[in-house]
Amino acid sequence: MQSLTAEDPRQVGAFRLLYRLGEGGMGRVYLGRSPGGQTVAVKMVHAGMASAPGFRERFAREVRVSREVSGPGTVPVLAAAADAPIPWLASAYVPGPSLAEAVHDHGPLPEPSLWRLLAGLARALSTVHGCALVHRDLKPTNVLLSSDGPLLIDFGIARAADDTAFTATGSVVGSAGYMSPEQAHGEQVGPASDIFSLGAVLTFAALGSGPFGNGSPPELLYRAVHDEPNLNGMPEDYAAVVGDCLxxxxxxxxxxxxxxxxxxxxxxxxxxxxxxxVLAIARKAEHLLSVEAEDDATRAGTGGGPPPRTAVITEADSGSRPWTPPSSAQPSSIPPPSGRSAYLSGSATPRSYAPPAYQPPAQPRPAGPRAVPAHPGPRQQVWVNPWVRRGPLSHPLLSLFGLAPATVLLVTGSSLKAIARDHTSSSLELGGWKDLTEWAMTDDGWRLPLTLILIVMLIVLQYFRARLEQYPVAVTRTWNVAIGCFWLLLTGTVIAYFLWLIGTAAGAEEDAGDGRLLLLRGLVSAVLMLDGLVTVPVAVAAFIRVLRGVFGDVARPAHP
Structure with missing residues (x-):
């Protein structure tokens, strides 16, 4: 939510506006309240769009269509005015994120949620199609996640299945990446077109991206018509259902x-x-309660005085501040393609959806008890990119394959050096190991601090690995850099221990000393040799991990 600015209206029809919720394909959306205290979402179209030829007729049709749709999985329209200076529409307010916001902030949904999402949207489409309507713009931003299930919204371009009166011949209406092949061709569409769009939405919910990847609108349209969808990474049964939809x-x-x-x-x-x-929805509901309480307190303090003035956005105002659409694809009008070249032109679509930042209310919260949702655990501050915990280098405990033999040598090192001193090889002077042996026997101050540093880093990295969501983005970035440095240090330590072991062994007779101790040395040396074979690729991967930690997309703030 964002506080109202000087250019925002304070009242629309009978509804008092409290906050700006965001902007969509048709205009701005506000949080408002009815005279009876009901919280609503008020959509006001852009001034320039309101003056476009035929727009008001289209808007009036949107109102009629939306009022016809009433049933499970839909949001009712409460009031509208197509003939107002700036046309508007008010619907029930749902204190929950859109599917686009949810995936952006928290990542793809788990499998149980995916099946419930499918069931809820199937019910909603059954209601829509039962009214002889086609939604035509089913996409993640038009799906709201409530505590009771998903809700389908925005019938701004919904059409009666047998009526094409307001669509210019040959135009394409919808959102690239979620449009059916027949819709991309500009053909008349039926309920099956919504099923294809549903499959694309279900793919986004499971993978975090659409079934045809990213690209310009013409490219996405071409892939929808000619290419097979990418469903890799989905549960098998779920992928089969989505594949049938597509x-x-x-x-x-x-x-x-x-x-x-x-x-x-x-x-x-x-x-x-x-x-x-669930916690994000609870926070929105809690904030809504505080907004309503503040509004009640404000009205009580003014003695229920005259309503605020009604502000109207003029075309001049609209022109001075050009509207910028959200980054998710908006309904587009594209001529039907006549070949591949027709699809491969056009501007690039925005890369990802970025919901508006939350801003707390300007007025202090009123005194008195209010409902506070139970916190099921520590508050999540960030959504961690899945690649951060993916791959062998993301698991600090795997370092024990190198750290364990190093610790063994740290404990037994004094005994091994004593054997080497008491049984010096007679061929040492003639061999090529003299310098290495002298280093191993004299320069011994590095083993204890280096091993202890690695053990401490292992404990700290493993502790934070499971708790990254509880800290700011900077902590996740630091953890990613630290684990890369940890593996770089470990590879260097393994090589140093292996050379140290060779140096001590080269300075002693082959059959010198305690047989059990020498057997242990042989086993440790074999393990270190195996570790040494992977040190180069591990070091390269660790260096890449450090770079990704500094410059990559490791985490994003979790908006309330």
Missing amino acids: AKGPADRPSPEDLLARAEEHRTDEPWLPGPL
Whole structure:
């Protein structure tokens, strides 16, 4: 939420506006309250769009369509005014993130949540299609995650299945990356087109990206028509359902009822959302309570005086501050392609969705008790990029394969050196190991501090590995750099210990000393030799890890 600025209206129709929630394809969205105290989301279109030929007719149709849709998985429209100076629409407010925000902040959803998402959206589409409507713009930003399940919103370009009166011949309406092949061709679409878009949304929820990757809108449209989707990394049964949704032919795609039945087969008793998302929704609900309490206190303090003035954004104001769309793909109008070249032109789409930053309310919270959600655990501050914990170098405990033999040599080193001194080889002067032996027998101050440093680093890195979400982004970045340095130091230590062992062994007779101690030396040397074979690739990978820790995308703040 963002505080209202001087250019924002304070009242629209009967609704008092409290905060700005964000901007979408048609305009700005505000948090408001009705005279009866109900919290609503008020959408106001951009001034320039309101004056476009035929727009008001389209907007009036949006209102009629939205009011026809009422059932599970949908958000009701409460009021609207298509003939106002700036057309607006008010719907029930849902204190939950969009699917795009949830994946951006917390990463892809776990498998139980994916099946519940499929079931909820299948119910919503069944409701929409039951009204002889096609949504036509199903995408992650149009799916809200509530505590009770997913909700489908924004029927801004929803169309009656048999009516094309307001669409120019040959135009493409929708969001690239989530449009069906027939929609990309500019053909008349039916309910099966929404099923294809649902498959793309389900892919995003599971992988964090769409089924056809990133690229310009024409490239994404081409891939939707000609390429197979990328479903690698999904659970097998889930990938099979998504693959059926993404079939190229509309007749080959399942119905919402079929999808609901398949989703119910995988239903579990687990909570439908993971803990961090439940906590994020609880925080939004808590903040909403405080906003309502502040608004009630403000009205009580003014004695229920006259309502605030109604501000209107003029076209001149709109032109002085050009609108910047959010980074997720917005509905686009693209001529139907006539070949591959028609798809491979156009500007690049934004890379990722960036939700607006949370800003606390400007006024102090009122005194008195209020509901506080229970905290199931430490507060999550960041979403950690999955690659940070992926790969062998992300597991500090694997260093024990090199650290354990080094510790053995640290403990037994004095005895091994004593054997070498008491049984000096007669061929030492003639061999090529004299300098190495002298170093191993005299320069011995490095083994204890180096080994202790590695042991302490191992404990600290392993402790923070499971708790990175609880600290700022800088901690995750530092941890990633530190673990790279840890492996670099370990590879150098393994090489040093191996050379030290060779130096002590070269200075003694082969059959000198305690047989058990020499057997232990042989075993340790064999382990160190195996470790030495992988030191070069490990060192290279560790250096890359340090660079990625400094410059890479290791974590992102988790917005409340």
